[in-house]
Amino acid sequence: MIEMNRRRFIGTTAATAAAISWNNPLFAAAGADGDGPWDLVAVRNGESVAMYEAGIAALGGIGAFVKKGQHVVIKPNIAWDQPPEIPANTNPDLIGAIVRDCLQAGASKVTVFDHTCHKWQRAYKTSGIAKAVTDAGGVMAPANLEQQYRAVELPKAKTLKKALIHKEMLDADVFINVPVLKHHGGAKLSLTMKNLMGVVWDRRFFHKNGLDQCIADMCFAPRQPDLNIIDAYRILRKNGPQGRAEEDGEITKYQMLGTDMVALDASAAKLFGMKPEELGYVKIAAQMGAGKADLSKLNIKRITLKA
Amino acid sequence: MSTRSYRRLRIALGGLVLGFCLLAFADVGDWVPAIAARAGLWLQLTPSLIAITQGVGWISAGCIAVLLLTLVCGRIYCAMLCPLGILMDLSAWIARRTGRKRKLPYRPGHPWIRTLAVVVCALGLILGSAVPLGLLDPYSIFGKIISATVRPALGWLNQTISLTGAIQPVDVSPVAWTSIGVALGLLAVVVIAAMLRGRLWCNTLCPVGAVLGFFSRFSIFRLQISADACVACSLCEQSCPAQCIDFKNHRIDHSRCIMCLDCVTSCRRNGIHLTSNRGSVGQKHPASPPVVVAAAMESTTTRHQPAPLLPTNRRLFLASALSLPTLAMAKSKHDDADENGRCHGPNRLTQHNKKAVLPPGAQSLAHFQSHCTACQLCVTHCPDQVLRPSITQHGLSGFLQPYQDFTTSFCSYNCSNCSEICPTGAIQTITVEERRLIRTGTAELFLDRCVVKTEGTSCGACSEHCPTQAVHMVPWKGGLTLPEMDPDLCIGCGGCEFICPVRPDKAIIVTGLPVHERATAIERGEENTVRKMEEEFPF
Structure with missing residues (x-):
């Protein structure tokens, strides 16, 4: 067996990524896009897993984020007791693919959790995520008890100065945030920043003390996502964030990957047909310097898969 | 032997x-x-x-x-x-x-x-x-x-x-x-x-x-x-x-x-x-x-024929007489709320003085009280743990009979477990589909307490938890959205009351119905729509 050290690992992953993307007919021409590194990678016109594979390759492969022996924690949106056809939760196929990818990259353990709104056992099951994760070799962690959370301070935040945050996230070597793009009655859209509400014990604090400000404050939590992936394969157009019928869902076939949550949320707003500044938390987070909401200033890689 | x-x-x-x-x-x-x-x-x-x-x-x-x-x-x-x-x-x-x-x-x-x-x-x-x-x-x-x-x-x-x-x-x-x-x-x-x-x-x-x-x-x-x-x-x-x-x-x-x-x-x-x-x-x-x-x-003989020996109204009256203290507390909400849902006076509706909500399938307070021996089997087996033994919530004539406590949980839209397990028929056996159309209570909005109005910040927690969108958000000023009720769709599940962040009195309260009603079925489109791929990326 070839001994893997860090240098060789990075070299191999980079080579693999290059080999995959070089002249690969799977990917359309980069068009106007320049060279990497990319602030944001957007993929469209494929199934969830294919879009993930193309997107993560453009970011240098999962190996750019996950090193051998690391504990990876994935935070999808699993808030509701709804089937995948009503996209209130992240696509289970996508989560399964990420888990598998992380384990292949040498992760010692991949844990998936969400502080659900509906009963967690039901939400985990109905969403299809529990099965996808365990089939891929990952572990579902519960988030239903206060003792599973730890008090942390957010000194740079404006309102959410203190919060109880789930220990799995705080103690993770790698933290991947995977929301689904959906309509939200109060916050208008639920995206990467909003998805981080699911790592906090007291979600009522957000609603009571200025939802947009508290969501933006999560950009200053002591543990930040190392990678964010917005699942926009099937998005919830209305009656969000829970959805009530399949007609609320729209098959859009997009996926956005990156590290800047503000930029990602801004791009998702545009995909939904809104201006980024219409989202209160995007506006606030950009003002607070958490990221860039002006997409024109970003180096975006746009990939359209051949149908 | x-x-x-x-x-x-x-x-x-x-x-x-x-x-x-x-x-x-x-x-x-x-x-x-x-x-x-x-x-x-x-x-x-x-x-x-x-x-x-x-x-x-x-x-x-x-x-x-x-x-x-x-x-x-x-x-x-x-x-x-x-x-x-x-x-x-x-x-x-x-x-x-x-x-x-x-x-x-x-x-x-x-x-x-x-x-x-x-x-x-x-x-x-x-x-x-x-x-x-x-x-x-x-x-x-x-x-x-x-x-x-x-x-x-x-x-x-x-x-x-x-x-x-x-x-x-x-x-x-x-x-x-x-x-x-x-x-x-x-x-x-x-x-x-x-x-x-x-x-x-x-x-x-x-x-x-x-x-x-x-x-x-x-x-x-x-x-x-x-x-x-x-x-x-x-x-x-x-x-x-x-x-x-x-x-x-x-x-x-x-x-x-x-x-x-x-x-x-x-x-x-x-x-x-x-x-x-x-x-x-x-x-x-x-x-x-x-x-x-x-x-x-x-x-x-009485147990073989517990069919009402008196007309239901009189039975209800007699049973209620046992619970005078509670009744005195739970003054009707309509007495002190105007058409905007504003409450006045000391007796305004709160989650503490409202009528308690019965489990779906209980049909009516009279039916439930006369058939439930409060064995607590449904309380044990409620997946959402929303059912709890009542103290005075149903009146003393319903002592320890279960009620739905929305301070700790709410009733799932996808569950009828209590009705499947109740051994007396106090909670009649129903399917999940039937449960979705049973109105056990009605939600009432008190917009003067709503955080969107009082603080001018966005919220939407009630609508977020509403499985039928009986509570839905409508545009208000300053890009904010305000909750609005469609009472026909409400099934009284209590999700909205559970999650409402306003204290001490919540801005949306579900009060129990003495006789359960049939809610309007929501029209459920069975298919996702499909978006045609745009020429360019939208960003």
């Missing part, structure tokens, strides 16, 4: 019944599915009797089987099918093992107490409350004790161990101190009585004991002391937990005999036998006071 193997059977079956009932009522991990719970509790007399009137088909056959069994062999039910009776035997056994000598001499029965117990239960049912029955019926007492003590203890244990990652944590509703107090009080009475006086409870306060005692007087097989064999050693009398053997007169009070057959084993001269009653009717057997018979008959 030899008496020794009968004793083994009694202990084995009794252990099974006790174990199963323990498991069913302490179930924190969904170990016992609804159908298994119903099957395992099939022979429990009281729920099965009540189920007869509810058309819960095969469940009600259980009580007929028990009555037939009693007519053939006496109160075998009390010896090995009653979980509380077995708990008493166990307590007495432990007491004996730990040094207390059991020498229980013959005592005459207390027919007037038995009558009174049955009359109280019957009166309760007539007046529309099954609560008195629930506080005396052994099955319901057992359920109350276990669900209020063992269940929270198991929940705490599970959650403590789960923090190590060894097991998955479960959700258990917060401790209800009043119900724990009642449970411990009942447990103390039952255990102490059993330690001191054996099956005293069964032959004084237990309505099931009174009814079965009535039937066992006519049973085909019964114990007889053979005068020829008897040397008046008194061993049989001392061994009888029911204190119903009068050895001096060679008499056994068959209405109190629980068929444990301990006396048969105790007799060194084989002088006590199970003999057929046929042809020996009129032989000397104890003159049971006619009042017991009358009482038992009364109780059986």
